[in-house]
Amino acid sequence: xxxxxxxxxxxxxxxxxxxxxxxxxxxxxxxxxxxxxxxxxxxxxxxxxxxxxxxxxxxxxxxxxxxxxxxxxxxxxxxxxxxxxxxxxxxxxxxxxxxxxxxxxxxxxxxxxxxxxxxxxxxxxxxxxxxxxxxxxxxxxxxxxxxxxxxxxxxxxxxxxxxxxxxxxxxxxxxxxxxxxxxxxxxxxxxxxxxxxxxxxxxxxxxxxxxxxxxxxxxxxxxxxxxxxxxxxxxxxxxxxxxxxxxxxxxxxxxxxxxxxxxxxxxxxxxxxxxxxxxxxxxxxxxxxxxxxxxxxxxxxxxxxxxxxxxxxxxxxxxxxxxxxxxxxxxxxxxxxxxxxxxxxxxxxxxxxxxxxxxxxxxxxxxxxxxxxxxxxxxxxxxxxxxxxxxxxxxxxxxx
Numbered sequence: 287x288x289x290x291x292x293x294x295x296x297x298x299x300x301x302x303x304x305x306x307x308x309x310x311x312x313x314x315x316x317x318x319x320x321x322x323x324x325x326x327x328x329x330x331x332x333x334x335x336x337x338x339x340x341x342x343x344x345x346x347x348x349x350x351x352x353x354x355x356x357x358x359x360x361x362x363x364x365x366x367x368x369x370x371x372x373x374x375x376x377x378x379x380x381x382x383x384x385x386x387x388x389x390x391x392x393x394x395x396x397x398x399x400x401x402x403x404x405x406x407x408x409x410x411x412x413x414x415x416x417x418x419x420x421x422x423x424x425x426x427x428x429x430x431x432x433x434x435x436x437x438x439x440x441x442x443x444x445x446x447x448x449x450x451x452x453x454x455x456x457x458x459x460x461x462x463x464x465x466x467x468x469x470x471x472x473x474x475x476x477x478x479x480x481x482x483x484x485x486x487x488x489x490x491x492x493x494x495x496x497x498x499x500x501x502x503x504x505x506x507x508x509x510x511x512x513x514x515x516x517x518x519x520x521x522x523x524x525x526x527x528x529x530x531x532x533x534x535x536x537x538x539x540x541x542x543x544x545x546x547x548x549x550x551x552x553x554x555x556x557x558x559x560x561x562x563x564x565x566x567x568x569x570x571x572x573x574x575x576x577x578x579x580x581x582x583x584x585x586x587x588x589x590x591x592x593x594x595x596x597x598x599x600x601x602x603x604x605x606x607x608x609x610x611x612x613x614x615x616x617x618x619x620x621x622x623x624x625x626x627x628x629x630x631x632x633x634x635x636x637x638x639x640x641x642x643x644x645x646x647x648x649x650x651x652x653x654x655x656x657x658x659x660x661x662x663x664x665x666x667x668x669x670x671x672x673x674x675x676x677x678x679x680x681x682x683x684x685x686x
Contacts, residue, residue, distance in 0.1 A: 308365050315359040318683045320426070324349045325676040329622040332356065333384055335426045339555075339622035339629065339654050340675035355389050356426055357381050372401040375410070395437060408442045411461070415442065415454060415485050416502055416552060419529050421540060421581035422591040423633050424646045424681050427553075431621075432579045432595025432631060433542060434527075434552035436463040442485070450492050454500070458483040465551045466617045467508040467558075479507035479520065483551075498529040504548055508558075509567055519567030521558055523547035541580040547572035550619035555597060555626055559616030559665060561604040571604035573618065573665055587639050595631040601664035614661045627666060628655035642685045650677035 320335055327345035329338045333353055360378035367373055375398040381389035397410025414436035420428040427435060442456035459482050464471040476482065487500025505522040527544035549556040556575035560568045581593035606614040618624040630653045637646035653674040657667025 310363070310365045312362040312364075313360070314362065314686065315357075316683050316685045317354070317357050318681065319352070319354045320356075321352045321680040322350070323678045326673075328675055328677075331621075332382060332426060336430075337425055337427055337650065337652070337677060338431065338553075339626055340652060340673050342623060342656050342673060343671075355381055355383075358394070360395070370402065372399075374399050376412075397440075404446045406444045408440070408444075408456075411437060411439050412442070413437050414440075414458065414463075414552060415487055415500060416525075416527055416544065419498070419531065419540065419542065421542075421579050421593040421595070422538070422583040422635070423581065423593045424635055424637065424648050425633065425650060425677075425679060429579055429581075429593060429595055429631075430553040431555045431619075431629070432577050432593075432597050434544060434549070434554060434577075436552045438463060438483075440485075450490055452489045453487070454489065455486045456484075458485060460551050463551050463553060465504065465506055465548065466619060467506065468617065471550075471620065475506035475508055476504075479505060481505040494533040496531045499527070501526045502552075504551065508570065519564070519570070521548075521570035521572065523549075523558065523572045525549055525552075536586055537582070537584045539580070539582045541578070543576070543578040546575040546577065549575050549577075550621075553619070553621060555619055555622060555629070556599065557616060557618035557624075559602060559614060560607045561602075562607055568607075569604075571602040571606065573602055573616065574600040576600055589637040589639065590635070591637065592632065592634045594633075595629075597629050599627040599666065601666045603664075605663040606661070606665055612660060614663075614665060616661065616665055622654075623656060625657040625667065626654045627657050627670065629653065644681070644683045644685070646681045646683075648677075648679045648681070650679060651675070652677070 325348055327341045327347050330336055332355055334351055358380040362376050364374035376395055378395040379391050379393050382392040395412050397408050397412045400407045417434040417436045421433055423429055438458050438461055440456055440458040444452055444454045446452045460473050460476050464473055465475055467475050484503040490497045502525040507520050509519055525546040529542040531540045546554050546556050548558050554575050554577055556573045558570050558572040561571040562569050577597040579593055579595040583591040606616055609615055633648055633650045635646055635648040637644055653672050655670050655672050658669040
């Protein structure tokens with residue numbers, strides 16, 4: 287009996303020692319209000335706050351709105367350590383979309399972070415590694431579709447090889463931000479394809495400079511055996527990116543470029559199509575999309591910031607199959623008009639910071655090139671026209 291009591295006491299002591307760190311819960315968030323004017327109707331989400339692209343010629347009607355959607359709350363958790371293993375996490379929510387005339391609460395992020403000496407593992411819903419470094423902009427969409435925008439369930443492992451160089455790799459599963467295809471936007475292409483999205487990347491930091499290079503691999507089954515008569519086929523798309531950031535004093539500049547195959551799951555204006563028929567289904571070809579931005583910020587109490595973004599569809603590497611009606615077999619992101627092949631954005635912004643209170647005024651000019659008629663062999667258009675929207679946005683934000 288004495289031996290058992292001694293063993294129990296020892297186990298209790300070791301457990302107490304393992305969890306000796308003091309757990310800490312740190313709340314954060316902000317109250318955010320937007321007032322927005324658009325010179326024409328636009329493709330946008332979250333009651334038109336998540337601005338994407340202008341609509342075409344027939345939609346030249348100005349719009350105005352005032353909303354407090356996207357007010358955010360979060361908790362950072364730390365101190366749940368076990369021995370030499372540091373354990374923490376983050377849970378974050380905001381008020382999003384509308385249920386009738388009432389904003390509803392949604393989960394933005396919820397992940398566990400486990401760290402050892404040179405390794406850290408994030409498991410849960412978090413920002414996609416390609417979307418995490420955002421341009422200097424106060425608009426809700428943070429630069430999309432010139433910058434990837436995606437939060438998804440993932441398991442991401444980072445290894446710090448040196449003080450300056452780290453490597454990141456892991457798996458991602460599409461949930462809110464989905465690929466498109468013959469059944470519209472759905473997770474079924476990945477769910478029944480059995481292969482998660484894969485990310486591999488390197489990060490280098492030295493003084494005020496940070497650089498990243500990475501690649502995203504998405505493998506889908508557009509037609510699955512989920513339903514009788516559907517074929518077994520697959521398309522695998524590879525999207526590399528480069529990112530650079532430099533900070534000196536109150537000045538910071540960022541730049542990112544991505545050459546996406548597909549990429550609609552990252553809110554890029556892209557997709558894929560059918561090249562030809564095959565024995566077991568179809569052979570697919572991706573739409574290649576080049577999206578880039580450069581942005582800057584200067585100041586502390588009074589800030590000047592802005593972004594310039596550019597995207598262009600480069601066509602498919604293989605010819606698209608022609609359907610019976612003469613159109614091409616292709617699926618493009620439906621977040622905006624599917625015939626937009628090129629776009630440009632600039633967003634000069636000024637902001638005043640009074641402690642935790644920020645007031646900003648932003649001008650957003652976004653011009654889109656709309657294709658006319660039918661797509662050509664590689665998914666592009668012979669004729670097109672440009673349409674521009676002018677957005678003026680005022681934001682009041684109280685951080686806590």
